[in-house]
Amino acid sequence: MKRFILIMLTVGCGANVSAQSVAVRGQFLTDSVSVGQPVKYALTVRYPSAFLLLMPDSTFKFEPFEWSGRTYFPTHTENGVSLDSLVYQLTSFEIDSIQTLAVPVFVVNKQDCTAVWPENDTLFFSKRVFQLPDSLSANALPLRTNTDYWKVPWQLNTILIALALIVTVVGLTIVWLIFGKRIRRYWRLRKLNRQHLAFVRQFNQQLDQLQAGYTVGGAEGLLVSWKQYMEQLSEIPYTKFTTQEVKKINLNTTVLANLTKIDLAIYGGIRPDSIQVFQDLKAEAEKTYHAKISAPKKIQKTTREYSTDEVMKFVHALQTLPCPVCGQKDNQLNGTKLYRVWSIILFTSTSKKLAVACPACLRKKNRRAALFSGLLGWWGIPWGLLRTPQYIYLNLNSKRQTQLSQPNQHLIQFAQIYAPYIEKKMNDEIQLMEFLKSVNS
């Protein structure tokens, strides 16, 4: 609005109306100008404070200069006389050797307004090229060369970096959600293989030493190595178990007899008749290792009907196993269903998976599934928004089922689905535990 008013005034003001009591002074703050270089022009006006004055803004023609800005100073009034001043920043692209300018102020009257002009002020044009040739080829132009390194301030493109980061995170999440299980399995097998090779190397070395010269310490060392490795493999605390306690774990009778013989060697000083006892221990470790790496990726689910009695027999076999997660045997195992949901924009993936473990571990698994859904479920329309609260609720509400002392519906369902495999491995506790681990993972 102000700009509009000023334009009208600029057009409508008569140039030859004088206002004697208004003193205007306009001058450049430098005496020369170069092409494109900004110069400052100061305009000051002294006038009776009863007057209303207007000073030009960007709509005024500052020819031959171009407007690029201005700075105001507050009005200073003393004894009825006001002083106003402002500084214009102007740029010239003309190459005239002398360039002049006068910027007026406007005194507003009742009917019209009066322009009051200062005296012209002059700038000298400062040349950069002194002799201008008539014609010249491009490579012979008298241009100054400068091959110095020009330091440009480095700017961090935060928006681009944030976008790249988001794309990377979303990409990695998708890869993990699709291939995560396979990647984990690959690393797990790799680690198992390395551990096994290290065990075999160390065990053979210790066995060679024992053959070279029998000592009680050597026999004990072999037993410790074996127990440590078996503990790593099966997550059963062999190193803390005595032979009597180890007997409670479903190991074959040869191994148990050998453990007794080794005990006699260590504590009774009775040397075993051959090193075969240690060879058998190694064979047992190898068997456990192979059971672990060959745990089926996908179990053939049942096709034939099993009777309730048969299913309950399988349920019982599962219930009495050590927990495949924490290894404890104090509480009977039970089942749960893990509800997971994750979404990206319009895509939502849901899964319901059975798991078998001790009540405490099942509770943790359900909580983890709720957290997973709570973090990754919401980000899809519309199913992500609808399924996420439902799945969080189902996970947290499963506590009642997992804390039952009786086998719950999930464990029975699990036994029904995997009946053929459980039936085949009924008497092999280690294989069954490995099976539970692979299904739970």
Ligand SMILES: [Zn+2]
């Ligand atoms: Zn557990």
